Amino acid sequence: MSSDLSEPTFLAAQIPPPVQSCTPSLPGFTCGLDATLRVIAGKWKPLILYFVAQGGPTRYGELRRAVRDVSDKMLIQQLKELEADGLVKRTDYKEVPPRVDYSLTPLGHSLAEALVPLCSWGTEHMADVSRVFAERETWNTKGR
Amino acid sequence: MSSDLSEPTFLAAQIPPPVQSCTPSLPGFTCGLDATLRVIAGKWKPLILYFVAQGGPTRYGELRRAVRDVSDKMLIQQLKELEADGLVKRTDYKEVPPRVDYSLTPLGHSLAEALVPLCSWGTEHMADVSRVFAERETWNTKGR
DNA sequence: TTGGGCACTTACCAAAAGGTGCATACTTGT
DNA sequence: ACAAGTATGCACCTTTTGGTAAGTGCCCAA
Numbered sequence: 001m002s003s004d005l006s007e008p009t010f011l012a013a014q015i016p017p018p019v020q021s022c023t024p025s026l027p028g029f030t031c032g033l034d035a036t037l038r039v040i041a042g043k044w045k046p047l048i049l050y051f052v053a054q055g056g057p058t059r060y061g062e063l064r065r066a067v068r069d070v071s072d073k074m075l076i077q078q079l080k081e082l083e084a085d086g087l088v089k090r091t092d093y094k095e096v097p098p099r100v101d102y103s104l105t106p107l108g109h110s111l112a113e114a115l116v117p118l119c120s121w122g123t124e125h126m127a128d129v130s131r132v133f134a135e136r137e138t139w140n141t142k143g144r
Numbered sequence: 145m146s147s148d149l150s151e152p153t154f155l156a157a158q159i160p161p162p163v164q165s166c167t168p169s170l171p172g173f174t175c176g177l178d179a180t181l182r183v184i185a186g187k188w189k190p191l192i193l194y195f196v197a198q199g200g201p202t203r204y205g206e207l208r209r210a211v212r213d214v215s216d217k218m219l220i221q222q223l224k225e226l227e228a229d230g231l232v233k234r235t236d237y238k239e240v241p242p243r244v245d246y247s248l249t250p251l252g253h254s255l256a257e258a259l260v261p262l263c264s265w266g267t268e269h270m271a272d273v274s275r276v277f278a279e280r281e282t283w284n285t286k287g288r
Numbered sequence: 289t290t291g292g293g294c295a296c297t298t299a300c301c302a303a304a305a306g307g308t309g310c311a312t313a314c315t316t317g318t
Numbered sequence: 319a320c321a322a323g324t325a326t327g328c329a330c331c332t333t334t335t336g337g338t339a340a341g342t343g344c345c346c347a348a
């Protein structure tokens with residue numbers, strides 16, 4: 001409440017120390033976060049992962065309907081990549097009207113768990129986020 | 145070790161229950177995760193966020209050098225979006241040779257914290273991830 | 289005087305991501 | 319007989335994203 005709140009003083013109260021470090025290591029990745037991002041980049045992957053995580057083995061059609069607005073092409077494509085990356089397991093029952101379902105591998109499940117905080121964050125701050133987005137739309141639509 | 149391990153039995157041992165739910169709510173978002181993704185989508189945003197989180201207020205040039213391989217265009221662009229989304233705060237000291245730094249807002253900091261598990265996941269599973277990527281490269285280079 | 293650093297900005301382009309729609313092979317429901 | 323559902327595959331095209339390179343205004347050091 002003093003005159004100068006431009007600096008650390010008041011922020012220090014709300015913002016804890018720097019957040020843990022992001023071990024800058026091995027192969028071609030600058031850090032763990034980087035590695036993770038390579039695997040979950042893609043408009044639908046986190047959502048797919050998360051959805052499968054919640055429902056257990058999930059049939060293709062269910063996913064399709066659940067992840068609203070995703071096209072077949074995209075869904076299949078992302079599922080293949082997730083499978084190739086060892087995050088999901090595809091089970092084809094080789095039945096006459098095709099039946100296939102997808103489930104998480106242990107690796108995939110661990111990633112899904114790491115996604116939980118992001119999900120919570122979104123839920124908690126959804127109001128802020130949607131406000132910001134609304135404003136953007138307003139300008140894009142109305143004035144410049 | 146029995147004959148049929150196609151179903152829940154053995155998975156149940158390693159894979160805990162379905163992971164918490166992803167409250168499907170309000171505006172145009174299907175769930176919290178969706179909302180979060182709208183805000184951190186972009187090749188460099190999580191990295192920028194994370195870097196600023198670790199270093200406290202960071203000058204433009206430092207970021208530029210830290211987030212290796214990012215171009216001016218991209219860095220600026222993503223910083224502007226992060227700022228517009230209320231995650232980072234830009235401070236312009238209006239000095240003669242320009243001096244500007246970026247820090248996290250409380251909102252940004254909370255997001256950065258939610259990113260920590262992803263970072264840890266990447267660190268822990270970096271071996272798996274890089275193996276998979278190496279295999280991909282192998283085919284892209286050699287066969288097919 | 290030339291060169292470099294600072295924090296950007298702009299124009300132009302290539303690549304990646306994503307969307308639409310049609311096709312398949314077979315079955316079940318009307 | 320015909321439509322619909324099942325899990326994809328494929329061709330084509332648009333949008334989005336990201337990269338390169340050059341420029342800006344100002345100051346300091348060589």
